Amino acid sequence: MRIEVWSDVVCPWCYIGKRRLERALSGFEHAGEVEVVWRSFQLDPSTPRGARVPVRETIAQKMGGSMKQVMAMTEHVSSLAAQEGLAYDFDRSVSANTFDAHRLTHLAAAHGLGGEMHERLLSAQLIEGETLDDAETLVRLGAEVGVPAGDARRMLAGDEYAEDVRDDVREAQALGVSGVPFFVLDRAYGVSGAQPVETFASALRTAYEHAGAATGRS
Amino acid sequence: MTSRPEPRDAAEETPGPAPVPVPPGLVTPGLVTLGSEDAPACSDGGCVW
Numbered sequence: 001m002r003i004e005v006w007s008d009v010v011c012p013w014c015y016i017g018k019r020r021l022e023r024a025l026s027g028f029e030h031a032g033e034v035e036v037v038w039r040s041f042q043l044d045p046s047t048p049r050g051a052r053v054p055v056r057e058t059i060a061q062k063m064g065g066s067m068k069q070v071m072a073m074t075e076h077v078s079s080l081a082a083q084e085g086l087a088y089d090f091d092r093s094v095s096a097n098t099f100d101a102h103r104l105t106h107l108a109a110a111h112g113l114g115g116e117m118h119e120r121l122l123s124a125q126l127i128e129g130e131t132l133d134d135a136e137t138l139v140r141l142g143a144e145v146g147v148p149a150g151d152a153r154r155m156l157a158g159d160e161y162a163e164d165v166r167d168d169v170r171e172a173q174a175l176g177v178s179g180v181p182f183f184v185l186d187r188a189y190g191v192s193g194a195q196p197v198e199t200f201a202s203a204l205r206t207a208y209e210h211a212g213a214a215t216g217r218s
Numbered sequence: 219m220t221s222r223p224e225p226r227d228a229a230e231e232t233p234g235p236a237p238v239p240v241p242p243g244l245v246t247p248g249l250v251t252l253g254s255e256d257a258p259a260c261s262d263g264g265c266v267w
Contacts, residue, residue: 011260043260062264073267077258175249179261190249193257193266203252 001034001207006041006172006182009101009121009132010055012077012088017181017194018122019084024200030208038109038118040102040168041180047097049133055093081126092129099165101132106161108147116145186211 005021007014025031047058060070074090081088101121108117120141124130131137135156142152155161175184183191183200185207191200211217258266 179259190251193259195253195257199253
């Protein structure tokens with residue numbers, strides 16, 4: 001079974017959804033037959049590179065809310081993240097254009113490290129206050145999961161994997177995906193958002209049975 | 219006046235693959251949607267906070 005996950009590394013619900021999918025997989029007896037592929041999605045491709053605007057300010061500008069309201073919103077999602085073992089730190093998070101971070105994930109996937117890279121980037125953005133549109137930051141984060149620094153620098157200096165990122169975005173549009181996280185199981189089923197673990201578990205069973213029926217697996 | 223179709227010879231039948239039961243859910247382009255429609259997510263308009 002193949003699960004494609006459209007996700008952006010700045011997306012707080014994407015990290016929570018990732019953890020819940022992982023928990024569902026840990027209890028799924030056929031988890032060894034499941035491949036998870038991380039697909040690129042940019043929530044805001046117009047974010048200027050290098051702007052370093054605190055995420056809470058970006059949220060306030062986008063939603064027109066007061067900082068007090070924004071604090072309450074981020075505290076709410078942080079408390080839900082904490083239930084998944086994720087210690088979000090919106091005090092340190094800055095907005096970033098994620099295009100190069102997604103290119104890095106594609107490079108990492110070519111090294112068999114796509115999942116590890118996406119995990120590292122989510123943590124860097126949402127927990128550690130890293131700046132994900134800084135090239136040297138991306139090189140360092142890539143090296144931490146095993147992507148050769150030279151490969152990362154070369155990639156970031158050119159436009160390698162740019163079309164792969166755009167292809168993922170176009171694919172999402174073709175599938176009707178307008179929000180993330182979005183999980184596509186065997187190109188047959190779609191699961192939208194950070195669903196409860198039980199929903200992911202049920203979706204895994206449904207997709208597995210469907211795949212078995214289609215192939216005549218006993 | 220109605221006409222009845224000629225009975226078909228069983229040998230002429232070409233059975234296809236067994237239909238796969240589709241669980242209930244909304245159908246999005248090419249996908250069957252599972253789970254709640256209201257699960258929190260982020261879009262270009264912002265995140266559900």
